[in-house]
Amino acid sequence: MNKYTERIYNGIVKENPTFVLMLGMCPTLAVSTAAINGIGMGISTTAVLILSNVVISALRKVIPDEVRLPAYIVIVATLVTITELVIEAYLPALYSALGIYIPLIVVNCIILGRAEAYANKNTVPLAAFDGIGMGIGFTVALTVIGFIRELLGAGTAFGVQILPASVEPIGIFIKAPGAFLVLAIIVAVLNAFGVKNRSRELVSGCDGCCATCSKMTADCGKEGSK
Amino acid sequence: MSSLIMIIVTCALINNVVLNQFLGICSFVGVSNNLKASASLGGAVIFVLTIASAVASILYTFILKPFNLDYMKTIVFILVIAALVQIVEMFLKKTSPGLYRALGIYLPLITTNCAVLGVALTNVQDEYNFIQSVFAGFGTAVGYTIAIVMLAGIRARINESDIPAPFRGAPVVLLSAALMSIAFMGFGGLS
Numbered sequence: 001m002n003k004y005t006e007r008i009y010n011g012i013v014k015e016n017p018t019f020v021l022m023l024g025m026c027p028t029l030a031v032s033t034a035a036i037n038g039i040g041m042g043i044s045t046t047a048v049l050i051l052s053n054v055v056i057s058a059l060r061k062v063i064p065d066e067v068r069l070p071a072y073i074v075i076v077a078t079l080v081t082i083t084e085l086v087i088e089a090y091l092p093a094l095y096s097a098l099g100i101y102i103p104l105i106v107v108n109c110i111i112l113g114r115a116e117a118y119a120n121k122n123t124v125p126l127a128a129f130d131g132i133g134m135g136i137g138f139t140v141a142l143t144v145i146g147f148i149r150e151l152l153g154a155g156t157a158f159g160v161q162i163l164p165a166s167v168e169p170i171g172i173f174i175k176a177p178g179a180f181l182v183l184a185i186i187v188a189v190l191n192a193f194g195v196k197n198r199s200r201e202l203v204s205g206c207d208g209c210c211a212t213c214s215k216m217t218a219d220c221g222k223e224g225s226k
Numbered sequence: 227m228s229s230l231i232m233i234i235v236t237c238a239l240i241n242n243v244v245l246n247q248f249l250g251i252c253s254f255v256g257v258s259n260n261l262k263a264s265a266s267l268g269g270a271v272i273f274v275l276t277i278a279s280a281v282a283s284i285l286y287t288f289i290l291k292p293f294n295l296d297y298m299k300t301i302v303f304i305l306v307i308a309a310l311v312q313i314v315e316m317f318l319k320k321t322s323p324g325l326y327r328a329l330g331i332y333l334p335l336i337t338t339n340c341a342v343l344g345v346a347l348t349n350v351q352d353e354y355n356f357i358q359s360v361f362a363g364f365g366t367a368v369g370y371t372i373a374i375v376m377l378a379g380i381r382a383r384i385n386e387s388d389i390p391a392p393f394r395g396a397p398v399v400l401l402s403a404a405l406m407s408i409a410f411m412g413f414g415g416l417s
Contacts, residue, residue, distance in 0.1 A: 022396055025255065026340050030248040073308065077301040085297060100347050103300040107340040109252060175411065176246045180404035184397040192392035 004129045011133020017110045018141035019190055024110040027101050028142060029179035035158050038146030040094040041101065042139025044087060048079045048105050049138075050131035053119040055079070057127035060120045072115045073106070080105045110138060148182050149173045230361045233354075237365030239413040243341050244373040245406055250341035254374050255399055259385075263332070264378035268371030270329040272364065274314060274336050275345060278307050279363025282346035283356045303346045311336055341370055373410075377402060 017023045024045070031041045055075050056063075063071045084102045088095045095102070105111070114134055119127040150156055153173030155163035163169065172178050241247060244254045250271075258264050282303050290299055315333045318326040336342060345366045349359040380402045389398055 022255075025251040026248050029251060070305070070308065073304055074301065077304050081297060081300050084300070100344060100351065103347055104249075104340050104344055106300055106304050107343055172408070176248070177404045177407040177411065179248065180400045180407055184393075184400035184404060187400070188392040188397035191395075191397065 003126065007126060007129040008133035008136065011130065011135070012137040012140060015134075016137040016141060017134055018138060018145075019187060021110075021113075022187075023113055024108045024138065025183075026104065027108060028138075028145065029183065031098055031101050032142055032145040032149055032179060032182075033174045034097075034150045034154070034156075035143050035146040037094075037097050038142035038144075039139060040091070041098055042135070042142045044083055044098070044102060045105055045108060045110070045138055046132070046135025048076065048083055049111055049114065049135045050128055051079045052076050052111055053114060053127040053131035054124055056115045056119040057122060057124045063120075068120065069112075072112060076111050076115075077106045110134060145179070145182055145186065148186075149178050152182075153178055230357065233358055233361045234365035234368070235416060237362050238369035238372065239410065240417050242369045242373055242410050242413075243344070243366045244370055245403065245410045247344070249344040250339050250370055253339055254370075254377065254403070255396065257332075258374050258377040258399070259381055261375070261378040261382060264374045265371070266328055267332040268367075268374055270332040270336060271339065271341070271370050272367040273329065274307075274311060274333070275342055275363045275367035275370075276360060277314065278310055278342050279345055279349060279359045280356065281306055281310060283349060283354070283359035286350055287356065299347065299350060300343075303343055307342050307346070341366065373406065376406060380406075 011017070015021055018025075018028050027041055027045070031037045052072075052075055056072060059071075059075075080103060083105070084095075087098075087102060114130060118130050122130070147157060150158075151162060152170050153175075155161060155165075155167060155169040173182065237243070243249050244251060253267060257267050285302060285306060286299065290296060290302065295302075311333055315326075318329065318333075345363050349362055352362075354362055377399070381399065384398055384402065393401070
């Protein structure tokens with residue numbers, strides 16, 4: 001496996017951002033009410049992730065170390081604004097379904113996390129493939145959660161009625177608690193099958209999970225300025 | 227006045243920022259393993275969110291709106307929040323060392339807390355005026371604090387209990403959050 005396909009495999013399976021690294025929980029839980037929303041959010045995030053990885057990797061020798069985080073945030077916020085305007089113009093239905101969670105891609109820790117952990121140390125093509133892999137991993141995860149919630153909560157899959165009308169759908173799955181419930185059970189099942197959940201061991205490191213992303217930002221900032 | 231109280235109740239309980247809108251899940255899961263830290267983080271969030279809502283509202287009303295720069299709001303808000311957190315941190319360090327020691331390490335955590343940006347954007351979306359924005363920010367932060375302190379309390383008991391191996395770690399925390407979320411759905415009747 002060459003290093004480009006390795007990046008993609010890494011993003012989808014080995015370091016799946018949602019199921020293994022537990023990054024970017026907010027959009028994962030919020031927009032996965034239906035499979036199609038999951039795909040939409042996943043693709044939007046993937047677009048931002050690839051572009052931000054490419055830009056940050058290209059500028060890695062230009063951006064001074066001390067101000068790299070503000071610089072990354074500006075880059076990501078710009079890309080998110082562009083993505084938001086494109087979605088608003090061409091996919092109004094998706095725009096209203098995702099709502100406030102599109103601008104909130106800025107604070108999705110997958111993006112800053114990959115910038116810190118990978119893009120600012122590697123070449124542009126590798127960073128791009130890292131973005132593609134992570135993006136697909138995130139999209140797959142969101143779609144799986146969305147699919148389960150939609151099937152149980154509304155009896156449909158991608159908007160098509162699957163369960164017969166005689167089966168009463170369990171409404172709570174498309175409401176807020178369903179998101180926590182489905183993710184909890186998926187992670188537990190993965191744990192049971194020996195897929196190691198790395199959220200905990202990463203906490204100490206500087207490419208930690210979302211919980212530590214901001215802390216990592218602070219800590220790594222301190223380390224960088226030493 | 228009653229409408230302002232309603233805003234607080236709505237933001238804190240009915241549309242709880244964590245359990246209903248999934249903002250700030252990251253720190254909600256990450257920090258809640260310690261009750262004291264959770265309470266301190268909650269305090270810091272109340273502090274920053276209230277100020278950030280006020281500043282974002284002023285910026286939006288007097289700069290972004292008059293100059294038709296609406297589309298710049300994401301970039302402007304995130305930079306303002308990041309700068310604001312730094313300023314609050316420096317200000318507290320100088321003027322109130324006691325408060326700084328209590329909240330200090332949690333302040334930088336807030337910059338990338340999506341709840342802060344989320345509230346700033348929601349206030350704009352709901353066309354809240356300055357006073358309403360401040361109350362919404364405060365209410366949201368109170369809701370966040372309630373949720374994280376409750377979860378920290380629950381987790382203190384979970385740590386003592388024998389749970390099936392696959393559920394240890396993140397899954398049991400998410401399950402607790404799911405049950406809390408169901409409980410908070412009951413507040414929907416208030417609206």
